[in-house]
Amino acid sequence: MKFIDNELQERLLNFYKGQGKLTVLTGAGLSADSGIPTFRDKDGFWTVGSVNYMPEEMGTYKMFLKQPLDVWKWFLYRLGICSKANPNVGHYAIKELEDLFGSRFQLITQNVDGLHFKAGSARDAAYLIHGTLEYSRCGEGCSDDLYPYPNLPMEKGDELTPEQIETLKCPVCRSYLRPHVLWFDEYYNEMYYKLDSSLRAAKQTGLLLVVGTSGSTNLPVRIATQVLNSGGFIIDINKHPNHFSDMASDKMYGYALKGSSSDILPEFVELFKGFTKTI
Template sequence: MLKFTPDTNVLVLTGAGISAESGIRTFRDSGGLWENHRVEDVATPEAFNSNPVKVWEFYRQRYQDSISSKPNPAHLALVKLEQFLGDNFLLVTQNVDCLHIKAGSKRVLEMHGSLANCICTKCHSKLAIKDIDLTQPIPLCPFCNGILRPDIVWFGEIPHYLNIIDDALRKCSVFIIVGTSGVVYPAAGFVLTAKLMGAKTIAINLGKPDNLAYIDEFYQGKSGDILPGLVAMWIGE
């Protein structure tokens, strides 16, 4: 039976599955569409360049959805694990909905960006969405009047924090994957790095992930049902 001490170095990767349990629809569960939009139309730099009004309409709605959504027991279990491990805990999420931060997680890397922020395409200032005028069809930067874009890593762009994540993968003794199908790279390849460096690998997901061959322990089901009990066991509660 796996037991953690405060010195255990744990890296957690979360994906769309954990957010789905809070009512946020996933791309894979929507027949290849996000709210009836093709990925190519709303989640690529080319889409934004050709039709920024449409892209902003889409992300306004996703931002509103994120505000109304609440963390579920899986998010709260990860907060408890972080409180036990302190600086030996790091959470990397592919989600952009801010639910981990809303739950109380502190050591979080949002590798695909955040719905809470936007970036100026001209002066590169980062602003909180709540501080900009969302009534504009295309929100403009208050500093330089440049076009703002959502702070989201779109398909074809490089995720944030890859160097930090790679370092954490090489140092962790336990790598935990929650709510991800193991399909989208580079995140799907993280487990291989952790495994090769000697980490214990654990996954919780509704379905068997594509990278199951690199996972030592797999728990199939809802993360909100499974993770709280696992965390309690791991920290000896």
């Protein structure tokens, strides 16, 4: 084992023998190995007319109300990237952990790309706390129903035809649909983003594996805090120091493993597989 030392192996064995749940919390760093950009780096802007907008401006309800079709073009471009992407070693390792732990496994993801499900992860064990690009819903909120995401993957510079624009409308009230994702100027809630149930899942967690997320949004940090308050521990897996690696820097609370999730996660699969054979 290159990343998991003897001391951590011992701790993981104790966790495995106990009743606590394994919760995996994933963010953009996991999907980076599948070629999905974070959309938050310096090249992540989107041009409308002659103006460059940053994701923090495009991915807002405010912008959607002003320029719904420009927001849709950006989100259909993101669909184009995600629909071409394939799960990577990290996604498959998480699916293997799910198989090993069965009902003791929970997945919480900030990723909207659907790659966990392409890798075979079960939807009913997953909390999609930032929504998903697999669904849309009424932009006016005329009902809570989810509709399929419009299947119109676009390239930069493509324009929408009048027929395509029709498919972006709510079948009930004919106002524009919106992507089923949490925007930067919106708040978490239970109905769409599993605010309460993901915190309840954190309470039952013995080990939280935090994979490729920096803790720049509020709910993931609350989830990690809840795990610690309930007696669990955290392992942060990230190429870069971040809020979670800080939280895990004291051995009482956990461990920070620095590197790629594609390199590190298979070690956990191997280790836990070994436990299932010996215990």
